[in-house]
Amino acid sequence: MKADLVLTNARVRTLVGDQVAPAVAIWRDRIVALEDVPAHRTVDLDGAVVTPGFHDAHNHMAWYGLSLSEVDLRVPSLEALYDAVAERAAEAPEGEWIVGAGYDENKLGGHPDRDALDRAAPGRKVWLKHTSGHMCLVNGPLLAELGIADAPVDVPGGLVVVDAAGRPTGLLQEQAQQLLNRLVLPYPVATLVDAIERAGRVYLSQGITSVTEAGVGGGWIGKSPVEVAAYQLARDSGRLPVRVELMVAADVLHPVPAHETDGMPLGLDLGIRTGLGDDRLRLGPVKVFSDGSLIGHTCAMTEDFADTPGERGFLQDSADALRTRIVDAHRSGWRVAAHAIGDAAIDLVLDAVDEAQRRWPRTDVRHRIEHFGVSRPDQVARAAALGVVPVPQGRFVGEIGDGMLRALGPERAGWAYRYRSLLDAGITPPGSSDRPVVDGAPLRGLHDMVNRRTDGGLPCGPEEAISGLEALTAYTLGSAYASHAERDRGTVEVGKYADLAVLSDDPATVDPASIRDIEVLSTVLAGEVVWER
Ligand SMILES: [Zn+2]
DSSP: OOEEEEEESOEEEOOSTTOEESOEEEETTEEEESSOOOEEEEEEOTTOEEEEOEEEEEEOHHHHHHHTTSEEOOOSSHHHHHHHHHHHHHHSOTTOOEEEEEEOHHHHTSOOOHHHHHHHSTTOOEEEEETTSSEEEEOHHHHHHHTOSSSOOOOTTEEEEEOTTSOEEEEEEEGGGGGGHHHHOOOOHHHHHHHHHHHHHHHHHTTEEEEEEEEESSTTTOSOTTHHHHHHHHHHTTOOOSEEEEEEEGGGOEEOOOOGGGOOSEEOGGGOOTTOBOSSEEEEEEEEEOOOOTTTTOSOOSSOBTTBTTOOOOOSSOHHHHHHHHHHHHHTTOOEEEEEOSHHHHHHHHHHHHHHHHHSOOSSOOOEEEEOOBOOHHHHHHHHHHTOEEEOOHHHHHHSHHHHHHHHHHHHGGGBTOOHHHHHTTOOOOOOOOTTSSOOOHHHHHHHHHHOBOTTSOBOOGGGOOOHHHHHHIIIIIHHHHTTOTTTSSSOOTTSBOOEEEESSOTTTSOGGGGGGOOEEEEEETTEEEEEO
16 A cells, blocks of 8 residues: 655654654555655655644634735834825725724834824724724724714723723723624625635645634624634635634523533533534634733733733623633533633633532533733642643734733733743643734744743743743644644644644754744645645
8 A cells, every 4th residue: 555645854843752753654634654655646855844733722713814904003103004094095995994903002102093093094984903802993983983982881891992081082992892893793704704715825824734713603703693604614615724623702602491401501502512523623612701901901910010000900791700601611511711811810710610620520621711811820730730721822922022021010921921830730731823913823933932032122931931842842732632632633643634834944953043934845734735835
């Protein structure tokens, strides 16, 4: 019997310990040998490095795909932002909204001004999304359409920000963003399929072969109540370039009239829950938002932010409602992925998981805490003891690290987006980006996990740095573990899926300062070469 494809003259980083193999042989979609064997096709890699394909354990695929067609607000100044808005307004068809994404007031010196936006795009509705996704800024005509041009409304779990005179500034935080929903949602499935495919093609070019999409179907994160249909259609029409695990937004879970002995107080219709699907498209955890963002000062902290004394952020719902949601989802058979950035929110989630496991024990669930943004040492130990998987974002340290340092002050800098102490506690952390919140190229994430420096050049909790091999393992095997997929993916071993990235250098041995310069030469998914430079 011949293999279909052999990649030879390679340095194969198997991630089984520090083993390196000379070749990898593939038959159909699986790895069948780690040596040169007879094959229908043999490719000489000329010494290039082969690793498992990257798995981004927390990204927003449709949101990122949509943002690829929006005005790019990653600009150096407010003036440049107004120019970019004006430029799009000059060429957009009559009546079309000007939608931009990716602004960060920490880099601009402040949020955009609603009146300046009105001047930049006369008569247009302008909607600018903050890089965190936790807030947005809208201009006068949009505020008028929402009926809040001159006075705010109360939104539970959110804020319509006003100036000293009580006039809305256009900044809508957290749940207040939902005010826009009736105007923009739902996106058509066809638009979402386009976005999903566009995002997936970028992922392949960066060595990513699988992702976990961090919230579909509802809440402020959802793009349509039938968002899963978009992923299914993408898959059925050959337009889903990578393997996807979908988190379901908690907002779409509802009481289900199952038999009382089933222990399913809430779920989706038909009792569908975590695990349904296959290796290409699968339902993952339920996504519960417990708080907001660190650089936006909307995450729930036990102590004040360093740069805004008296402020500790807030929870997205009452503590009791959040706790009940987590416990009931656990009892109903869901894996829970709870967004928790501030340490007060992390306390709440750990308490809820603890209670859930005491009352309704389940084995090897791997509930997750998304971000685990600012965690005290006792919380690391407790997550390990509870079998909770923290899901930090390495690239945050670089791209928004300067804003994080200001919000946390020097004492808590080492609590931010930890890795070292997670590994030391026996936790298997995944790698992820939260794209489009920051650049999602995995090698940028690896670079920051190893170097722990902000893009401004400051060390950010250097004691939380890990080695290149550990970072690579997190972004592959760790992410597979967080998805209960480590038997099929995450290492280069006989029997596993042939999901591979071919790299110009080895993240495990290259000078740490140049990890981000490593190039992706090609990407293999299920035995097919799906991208080549
Ligand atoms: Zn996210």
